[in-house]
Amino acid sequence: MSLINVTNLTFAYEGSYDNIFENVSFQIDTDWKLGFTGRNGRGKTTFLRLLLGEFEYSGKIAASVDFEYFPYRVKDKDINTIDVINDINYDYEYWELLRELSLLKVSEDVLYRPFGTLSNGEQTKVLLATLFLKENSFLLIDEPTNHLDRQARRLVSEYLKSKRGFILVSHDRAFLDNCIDHVLSINKTNIEIQKGNFSDWRENKERQDRFELAENEKLRKDIKRLSESARRTSDWSDAVEKTKNGTRNGGLRPDKGYIGHKAAKMMKRSKSLENRQEAAIEEKSKLLKNIESAESLKISQLNYHKSLLAELEDVSIFYGEKKVCEGVAFSIGQGERIALQGRNGSGKSSLIKLLCGEDIAYTGTFRKGSQLKISYVSQDTSHLQGSLTEYAREHEIDESLFKAILRKLDFARVQFEKDISSYSGGQKKKVLIARSLCERAHLHVWDEPLNFIDVLSRMQIEELILEHSPTLLFVEHDSEFCDNIATKIVEL
Incomplete structure (x- = not known):
């Protein structure tokens, strides 16, 4: 077991005016089966490429393991599959390759067919098998389910369930639930890690969102109440202050010292309410930053004249x-x-x-x-x-x-x-x-x-x-x- 430490990571693509990551820090255990989730465009693939050292960034990524990325880019699909595998990884035993292919229900004969003649599913499985032949590497698996049929997804999910030491980017809920034990999520304002599968993470996220929405509503009411109370107190203070220059019934001069003291007391109370209001507003500003908006969509379909x-x-x-x-x-x-x-x-x-x-x-x-x-x-x-x-x-x-x-x-x-x-x-x-x-x-x-x-x-x-x-x-x-x-x- 070792750790991957990410400290104060900040990155933006050259020529871009918005940062993808800004001062994010977290740790990853290299024994984890880590699911990686987040809305499109938040930087999941970018982060994997940063781990691979493909871009310059500020901050620090420290790791004592090598990183391997899936899917591999196969330059020549006309050569036999075994040659594709050897180009990617020459340091393995043949029986180990057959073991991995067997787990993925891929027959040995595909090794001696041109890689381009394999189906998308067969290509995915072969490259995954090749990936897991790499020893002492932390594996970066980027959306392996695309173009896999349901049966192949179940098979690959069971395969990954038997492995460890990887980051898996996938948006298939059932697939993630079956084969991960931690979730790394890119939120609106931060990156966080939780133990459990995707459903556990989703349940915790919804619970946190409900709590923040309730707190937000409570603080909104408090701010409104404090604002009204501060305004009333300020109005009272102004009204009392004005009586210093008037006269009481019977022509007696008002006690300016008493009135001034009373006005000052009311002003102090108004200031205290104002401070409490500002504290409540500041607390409120910490909420809702990571609540994902998922507004309802509409579709307006034409009616056809026949059933x-x-x-x-x-x-x-x-x-x-x-x-x-x-x-x-x-x-x-x-x-x-x-x-x-x-x-x-x-x-x-x-x-x-x-x-x-x-x-x-x-x-x-x-x-x-x-x-x-x-x-x-x-x-x-x-x-x-x-x-x-x-x-x-x-x-x-x-x-x-x-x-x-x-x-x-x-x-x-x-x-x-x-x-x-x-x-x-x-x-x-x-x-x-x-x-x-x-x-x-x-x-x-x-x-x-x-x-x-x-x-x-x-x-x-x-x-x-x-x-x-x-x-x-x-x-x-x-x-x-x-x-x-x-x-x-x-x-x-």
């Missing part, structure tokens, strides 16, 4: 000679929320492309309602660039509404001035979702919409769907999200 929007009967899809799925049959009815599930490569994205009007080779019967308007969110965000204003204009959506939705999804106003290409992966995905929520459509089709998106935003999107019940066809591997919102599951 049935689309229907597939015995549909098979082909890419050249290769059949990617066959015998698919389901319908999309008004108000249904359909989860399209299956292993990676089972044809989910191909069916979505067919539904959205792309030229896909298929057999069987496919019927889609006339003039059906579809809003589509793709997996891919690599094409995003330019300003938000240009993006809104290009897609003919209301810019004010578009930006208002992004604000609710935790975008700071400063982000509106930046090029979309500089956004984090989660922020780019939010751009696609915000655009889709602005579009007037009969059907929303979302292909892995939650990749890279933080947990609180996932919960916001869940609440939106449950409240407004849009007609939705989606592919998503976050089991909790699917279980909470799907009204129908189509298994490929």
Whole structure:
């Protein structure tokens, strides 16, 4: 066991006018299974890159271990998988590699196939196995669940549960709960560490938020009461002071000494109330700084003139000679929320492309309602660039509404001035979702919409769907999200 000490860490990207970290300090035990959470754009991946020494920063990071980052960048995907592994780590025993692959249910034959021919899930598992062959290293695992199907997520989660000595960035609640024992959270104003899994952290966070909101309300009432009391006392003091220059009934001169003493006493009381008010305001200013805003979202979907929007009967899809799925049959009815599930490569994205009007080779019967308007969110965000204003204009959506939705999804106003290409992966995905929520459509089709998106935003999107019940066809591997919102599951 050893410690990683972070002291007074401050960092901003070159040319940026806002710090990502400012004077943060904490300790990490290298034996921990540490989950890393925080809203998109808060600096999770940046912190991992700071540990790797990729950027200059002020403050200090002290560690007696080496750091290894996942996912590895594979430069040549045409070489055999075993050669990819050897390029990353040549110092291991072959039987150790087979042991790790066996735990991840990966067969030995993949080692002698070109790496690029492996599925996304197989590539992820191979690289994770390679990562855990590294001895005396603290492992930095950045979002391994993206593009993994549900079965693969469960398998990788069990694998990580048997390991220790890592930081895991993931936004999948069930995945985190199963395999971590501490949580490192980047909050609005600080970084903190708690023992337990993600649900433990979330429960503690909600408890702390409720306490701070109650304290805030109590202090707000105290400040109002003290302010009114101080004003009354000050008014009384002024009124008494004025009687020093008047006369009493019967023409007698007032006792100025007595009146002055009384006015001074009232003024002192007013000053005391004022001081108490200032102390209460100062105490109040310490509250609510880390409460995350998660305002409710809205979606205004068009009503279609028929109850049935689309229907597939015995549909098979082909890419050249290769059949990617066959015998698919389901319908999309008004108000249904359909989860399209299956292993990676089972044809989910191909069916979505067919539904959205792309030229896909298929057999069987496919019927889609006339003039059906579809809003589509793709997996891919690599094409995003330019300003938000240009993006809104290009897609003919209301810019004010578009930006208002992004604000609710935790975008700071400063982000509106930046090029979309500089956004984090989660922020780019939010751009696609915000655009889709602005579009007037009969059907929303979302292909892995939650990749890279933080947990609180996932919960916001869940609440939106449950409240407004849009007609939705989606592919998503976050089991909790699917279980909470799907009204129908189509298994490929």
